[in-house]
Amino acid sequence: MSAADVWPIVKARLELLDDARKPLIETYIAEIEHRMKHYCNIRALPDNLLYVWASMTVDAVRVDLPNADEIADTVGGGANIKVGDTSVSGGSSGSGVTNTSKAVIDQVVLDYRVDLNRYRQMRWGG
Template sequence: MAINATEIIVIVKAKMGLPGNEHDALIGLYVDEIGQRILNYCNLSEIPDGLKYTWVAMVSVALTKEQSSVLFPAPVVEEAFEISIGDTSVKQVKNPAAQVLVRPSVAIIDAVVFDYQGELNSYRKLRW
C-alpha cells in the first residue's frame, strides 16, 4: 500500500508542532520534492509504507534547515528610540526582513537524501 502526500503533511505538521493550515503549501513543496527524490533514488513507482516515517523525517530535516525562520518566526520587538547629543541624533534602524525561500534548494535536498541513504538502500531496486 502506498502512502499519499497528504498523510505525510499531517504527520510532519504534528511532529513539528505546526497547528492550522498556514504552512501547508510550503510543507507540500518539501513533501513533493523529497517524495520524488525517494522514488528516483530507490527506482520505485510508489513509496512503500515502510518508508513513511523516513519520508516524514527527511521533510522535517529539510524544513528545519531552510525554513525555520518562516515556520517559527522570532517575536518582533520594536523599540523606537532616538539618541541626541548636541545637534547630532541617532535613530534605530530596522533590519531588513530576511528573504523568504519559497522552494526547496537542491543542495539541502541532496544532503538530506545522502543522510538517509542507509534507510533508503533497503528499498532500492537496481535497473538493468
C-alpha cells in the same frame, strides 16, 4: 501511501497549529517523494517508508526555513542543525542557509541512505 499521509506527521513534528504553511510544506513533501523514488529507482514508496519520508521532510524544512517563526520554535533555542555542509543556528537570529533548497534536499536524501538502501532497486539499461 501518499503525500496526504505525510502532512499530518510533519505538521505534528513541526508543532504547527494551523495550515498556513501547508502549501509550502507540501512542496517539500512532493520534492522528497520524488527524490526518494529516484534514489531507490521505484515508482511507488512502500508504506514502511512513511516515517522516513516525514522525517526527511521535517529535516529539509528545518534547514531550508530556519527563520520561519513556527519552524525556529521547533529547533530549540541556540540549537544547531547540520546537514552535510549546511549549518543553521536555531532561533530567529538572522542566520542563513548556505546552500540552495535543491542541495539541501539532496543531502537530506543522502543522510537517509541507510533507510532507503533496503528499498533501492537496480536500474536496467533501457
